[in-house]
Amino acid sequence: MKRTDNNWLTFVLSFILLVGLLVSGTAAMSAEPKKGPEVYGQVESRLDAIMKNGYIRVGTTGDYKPFSYLNPTTGEYEGHDIDLAKKLADDLGVKVVFVKTTWPTLMDDLLADKYDIAMGGITRTLERAKKAQLSHPYINFGKSPLIRMADKDKYKSLADIDQPNVKIGVNPGGTNEKFVRANLKNAQIIVFEKNLEIPGKVASGEVDVMITDSIEAKSYAKEDQRLYAPLTDQTFTKSQMGFLMPRGDFVFGNWVNVWMEEMTLKGDLEKITNKWMD
Numbered sequence: 001m002k003r004t005d006n007n008w009l010t011f012v013l014s015f016i017l018l019v020g021l022l023v024s025g026t027a028a029m030s031a032e033p034k035k036g037p038e039v040y041g042q043v044e045s046r047l048d049a050i051m052k053n054g055y056i057r058v059g060t061t062g063d064y065k066p067f068s069y070l071n072p073t074t075g076e077y078e079g080h081d082i083d084l085a086k087k088l089a090d091d092l093g094v095k096v097v098f099v100k101t102t103w104p105t106l107m108d109d110l111l112a113d114k115y116d117i118a119m120g121g122i123t124r125t126l127e128r129a130k131k132a133q134l135s136h137p138y139i140n141f142g143k144s145p146l147i148r149m150a151d152k153d154k155y156k157s158l159a160d161i162d163q164p165n166v167k168i169g170v171n172p173g174g175t176n177e178k179f180v181r182a183n184l185k186n187a188q189i190i191v192f193e194k195n196l197e198i199p200g201k202v203a204s205g206e207v208d209v210m211i212t213d214s215i216e217a218k219s220y221a222k223e224d225q226r227l228y229a230p231l232t233d234q235t236f237t238k239s240q241m242g243f244l245m246p247r248g249d250f251v252f253g254n255w256v257n258v259w260m261e262e263m264t265l266k267g268d269l270e271k272i273t274n275k276w277m278d
């Protein structure tokens with residue numbers, strides 16, 4: 001091929017390319033701008049349903065002070081996480097509907113869609129995270145004992161507690177029971193259905209020790225002079241609390257986490273925490 005043929009071919013190809021670019025550019029400019037959902041594919045979320053319905057269903061046990069307590073006199077839920085649930089609903093612009101659950105049925109009730117979120121002193125665990133979505137943490141704590149004031153010098157370690165003559169009171173289905181079964185091999189373990197009654201059983205001498213969370217132990221010791229909460233600054237475990245939500249709904253989970261970060265940033269979380277804890 002001659003040099004002039006090559007030049008001619010290059011000219012024709014460049015011309016075709018230029019015309020192509022101009023045509024597609026004009027088409028792109030004249031097309032209607034697409035709306036978000038058409039471009040990105042809006043994900044259906046529980047968040048939309050909550051806002052459409054005008055209420056959020058919050059699962060809670062009502063047996064764990066100072067996080068979630070069903071006051072028998074008023075019939076109302078109260079506590080740290082109850083205040084958080086009310087604020088969450090407020091910030092969503094919806095009402096809050098509390099749904100009673102229990103520690104042994106906490107996960108099944110969530111999976112059966114009895115509530116949108118569970119709140120009330122729920123420990124973040126790797127086991128729970130396999131079945132559900134856990135929010136960012138909002139409190140650090142650990143397991144520790146609640147004992148009688150009279151036994152103040154008797155129980156100074158887990159080994160002091162794990163003796164055949166020591167009776168341990170524990171509620172079923174939560175992380176307390178898991179801890180007790182895994183770590184106390186010699187002491188007598190007595191399971192009580194009603195968690196709220198165990199501190200009274202320690203005070204009266206029916207059992208010697210309640211194994212629970214450091215924050216709860218401190219709260220009972222403050223409420224009842226007969227009780228004492230040792231080792232709360234050297235807890236047997238290290239854990240964090242979070243909220244439990246159905247798995248796979250990124251939009252809802254993300255909203256809750258962003259809300260928690262805003263609560264922290266603006267000092268609202270601290271205000272609620274100071275109201276319920278020392």
Ligand SMILES: O=C(O)C(=O)C[C@]1(C(=O)O)C=C[C@@H](O)C=C1
Pocket residue numbers: 063064103121122123124171172173174175176177195212213216
């Ligand atoms: O399972 C959990 O996530 C809890 O933190 C609940 C739990 C428990 O461990 O059993 C914590 C302390 C209360 O005394 C009762 C319930």
